[in-house]
Amino acid sequence: MKKMTAMLLTLALVLSMSLVPAAFAEAEPITIQFWHHRGSGTQYECVTHAVEGFNSTVGQELGIVVEESYIGDYVQLFSQIQLAVQSGEAPNVISAANTYTPYMLEDDILVDMAPLAAAEGYDITGNLMDWLLEIGGNTDGQIHSLPYCRSTPLFYYNKAVAEELGIEIGEMITIDELVAFGEAAMQTDENGNVTRYGFEIFNDFGYYNAAWIYQLGSEYMAEGGGSPSLEDGTMLKVLTDWRDWVDAGWCRVFDATNPGDIAQTMLISGELASYMNSSAGLGNLMLAAEEAGVEVGVAMFPTYDPDNHVAEIGGANIAIVSADNSEEEIQASWEFIKYIMSDEEQYFNAMTSGYVACTKSIAEYEPMIEFWNENPEFKVAYDQMLNYGRAQETPFVAVGQDFTQICWDTVSLLIAEQSITPEEAVEMITTESEDIW
Numbered sequence: 001m002k003k004m005t006a007m008l009l010t011l012a013l014v015l016s017m018s019l020v021p022a023a024f025a026e027a028e029p030i031t032i033q034f035w036h037h038r039g040s041g042t043q044y045e046c047v048t049h050a051v052e053g054f055n056s057t058v059g060q061e062l063g064i065v066v067e068e069s070y071i072g073d074y075v076q077l078f079s080q081i082q083l084a085v086q087s088g089e090a091p092n093v094i095s096a097a098n099t100y101t102p103y104m105l106e107d108d109i110l111v112d113m114a115p116l117a118a119a120e121g122y123d124i125t126g127n128l129m130d131w132l133l134e135i136g137g138n139t140d141g142q143i144h145s146l147p148y149c150r151s152t153p154l155f156y157y158n159k160a161v162a163e164e165l166g167i168e169i170g171e172m173i174t175i176d177e178l179v180a181f182g183e184a185a186m187q188t189d190e191n192g193n194v195t196r197y198g199f200e201i202f203n204d205f206g207y208y209n210a211a212w213i214y215q216l217g218s219e220y221m222a223e224g225g226g227s228p229s230l231e232d233g234t235m236l237k238v239l240t241d242w243r244d245w246v247d248a249g250w251c252r253v254f255d256a257t258n259p260g261d262i263a264q265t266m267l268i269s270g271e272l273a274s275y276m277n278s279s280a281g282l283g284n285l286m287l288a289a290e291e292a293g294v295e296v297g298v299a300m301f302p303t304y305d306p307d308n309h310v311a312e313i314g315g316a317n318i319a320i321v322s323a324d325n326s327e328e329e330i331q332a333s334w335e336f337i338k339y340i341m342s343d344e345e346q347y348f349n350a351m352t353s354g355y356v357a358c359t360k361s362i363a364e365y366e367p368m369i370e371f372w373n374e375n376p377e378f379k380v381a382y383d384q385m386l387n388y389g390r391a392q393e394t395p396f397v398a399v400g401q402d403f404t405q406i407c408w409d410t411v412s413l414l415i416a417e418q419s420i421t422p423e424e425a426v427e428m429i430t431t432e433s434e435d436i437w
Contacts, residue, residue: 033069036095041284053345105144111325113334129360152301169181175212184198185274206220243415346359
């Protein structure tokens with residue numbers, strides 16, 4: 001019965017679509033609530049650019065007004081979305097963290113945008129990178145989310161340090177090259193205190209370390225649940241390497257709060273030679289480096305195997321909430337989604353923030369080409385995502401974020417507190433994850 005009801009609702013929505021734009025123009029403006037996680041700096045600039053641009057063009061023509069609200073970080077935003085749905089006050093459009101999308105799919109609160117696109121001949125799938133059609137909710141002809149703030153981790157390094165050491169770093173860096181650079185870059189004072197660290201990695205296991213597991217030929221999570229890496233030794237290798245680097249002194253222990261901001265400051269000041277961070281931070285990093293007169297180099301995420309390079313794709317998708325929203329509101333939300341996915345907005349978002357444009361047409365969009373030619377650091381992320389990217393939400397595992405949380409907590413003990421061994425860390429992850437699969 002539920003499936004039949006859904007089919008009838010979809011049919012009714014599709015049949016009414018050709019009449020909706022005209023209705024917009026004749027009726028009172030429809031207000032769309034857009035909840036997001038981008039609250040400051042270049043991130044918020046991208047939000048206001050999209051909202052103001054839409055409201056003054058498409059929105060003005062069709063009688064649609066988008067109102068944006070910064071809700072908080074990924075976790076806070078997801079929590080508030082859940083509460084809003086439960087209270088009957090759900091927003092219309094959301095920028096949901098990719099790893100939380102499965103929960104919303106399980107709760108059936110996201111609109112399938114494929115019928116909306118089909119009704120007007122909009123090619124919603126042909127212009128997307130292949131990996132976007134492999135994530136939960138976007139297979140079998142359905143589209144429940146689209147890329148909005150998708151990112152991939154990059155290797156950032158102080159070029160002056162690399163030149164000082166006589167080390168040339170190419171577009172792709174191997175783990176062996178990373179170790180050699182980190183060891184050579186470390187400096188200590190006469191008392192043995194580290195004055196310059198060679199490298200730092202943050203505690204975001206599903207974004208960084210999971211890719212290393214895939215590079216080593218294993219799986220971080222398997223279809224249906226479970227982690228083969230816990231059994232075949234790859235989890236142990238990744239954790240052991242990280243701990244060994246820290247014990248050797250050249251790899252800095254991550255900070256519990258604001259690790260990206262602190263690492264950026266240390267890189268620019270010369271106290272840290274390199275670190276890994278999301279491409280989403282590239283815009284702010286380059287601005288800060290330019291102001292300080294420091295040149296920053298960018299390479300792809302370090303790889304154990306150049307012939308099997310894998311880099312995770314994190315960030316957030318944009319989606320339409322079905323709960324409590326009328327057909328007119330859903331159609332109005334779709335108009336805003338299309339605007340967000342245009343080459344113009346994909347370009348502005350990418351060149352301003354560092355998030356990656358995930359459409360194929362953007363590679364032929366002249367302003368994007370010109371920007372990449374002038375700022376080749378930003379092209380690195382696009383090339384990596386297109387050729388080596390693997391979405392964090394693949395495979396679809398509803399409790400995937402729960403498993404990653406266990407890894408985060410364990411890494412805190414292994415790396416930050418250094419109170420357990422890598423072997424004990426693997427045992428802890430194995431034991432604590434038994435009940436979630």
